[in-house]
Amino acid sequence: MMSVRSTTTAQPHPMWDRAAETRPRAEREALQLERLRAQLERARRVPFYRDILSHRELGPQSLRSLDDVRRLPFTTKDDMRRQHPLGLLAVPRKELARIHGSSGTTGTPTFVGYTAGDLQTWSELCARFLVAGGLRPEHTVQVAFGYGLFTGGFGLHYGIEKVGAAVIPVAAGNTRRQLEIMRDLDPEVLICTPSYALTIADTARELGLEPRALPIRIGHFGGEPWTEDMRREIEEQLDIQAFNNYGLSEIIGPGVSGECQARTGMHIQEDHFLVECLDPETLEPVPEGEPGELVITALTREAMPMLRYRTRDIARLYRDPCPCGRTTMRMSRVTGRTDDMLIIRGVNVFPSQIEEALLRVEGTTPHYLIEVSRPGTLDEVHVKVEIHPEIFSDRMDRMQALCDRISREIQTVAGIRAHVDLVEPRRLERFVGKAKRVLDTRGLAD
């Protein structure tokens, strides 16, 4: 396979795949169009797409320019759910090499399939942003992302191996152990969620260690939204350079885009993804640099050729030149969502999941409020539930059991640990029309 290519430290801006990353725009757009046409052919093997495309009489010949992508149908999370578990596959099951998943509003994950070729592509994409953000073959990398259905752990793992660096697959959690391993093995690079990086710093201080003296020099953080303020804090506390990257399991996982040393936005791997930025109401493109919903078409995915996936993520796109020499379009941080999805400690949570959990506990009223805060470095969730005659008991053990039961149901449905706060009747605000169910005080929008 491809070995270390242009990653020598002599160059000011090392790149994993210089040819792809600095390709002139016209040349790349021609490649994108060619790949989009091929992808449309592949999509026809998926009954869901075949029906829509036949009905609209769309074929590769309908795509005369990249703008014609707008003639293609959107794909939403709901479409994925309706095709549960693997209805969007364009290849026979036996050709799958891996299956990942992400949390869904119903408590059952939505699954994403990969062929061996997809996994190769994915590793390449992760290698690109890791190298852009300073990873070198001689480095050792501590991966404190979850390994499992979540795409973070495995995605980054193989990207690091692709670059030729050494991986310590510690996985998420057990911060003391993370620190012991860090001291024993001297990794220069840390991979985790940004909030976990701050937890590592806090825990180090609790143990009497100076966080700035830890061996880590570079951090690649993702899996949850964060801000420039958080970046400054992480860099200051750990004395590292922190890089942002973006991806989502529905498309491939991490590797859709990532920052270079210039940190002027995340370079989108445009030869593999066609990214649109649309007004979520009109679905018309927004002017360059304006916030809009990212809509992504995977141009090279074999197992699941996603057409115009509506990410619900709000960000901005930039085409002005980057000092690093890459010619790709860049995206800003994700500054919001067009739906009500929350990302809590890296887990996607919809308020409707909390509601579903409450519905499983008889007598809990329809009045609830989800409070999300970040008192220290980690997200905390309090679900306020109004007390109701049906569930009130004079016995403390029963009341405690009720809280525990609600908490357990939330864990089952939404996959997060939440504090359950019972509140007096009519304490929660009543709404005419759409109820406001979430109070998020983390201040994540830039």
Add this chain to the structure above:
Amino acid sequence: MKLQQLSLFLENRPGRLEAPLSAIAAEGINILTLSLADTAQFGILRLIVRDWERAKRVLEQAGWVVNLTEVVAVDVLDRPGGLAEALRILEDSDLNIEYMYAFSLRRGDKAILIFRFEDPDRAIQVLTDKGLHVVDGEELMSFVP
């Protein structure tokens, strides 16, 4: 023989205990005794009042969730060991106590124990058999002004 106890759900924050007590005080309803069980997050206020039906109505109208529970009152001598003696009898009789609280009367030499049993009817039977005095509502009210 059983007494009606009112229970209220309260959030554990300043001023939450005062509000329901003021509401029933405004109606001229006297509280015989109360107990409060609490966690860091919420509390359960249990009240024995002279006119529980009216008190319940007042509290519910003011928006509290009120629960009605049958409890059993027993009187013991208000002296060292009085409570322990009663509890020993209960322990021997295999009665399950959910919780209890006690108060002394201003007049006389009696203290009153309030018990929340799993099975109050059987408890009254057992207590009476063992020679303890179960106090009914009317008698209890006669002890206080």
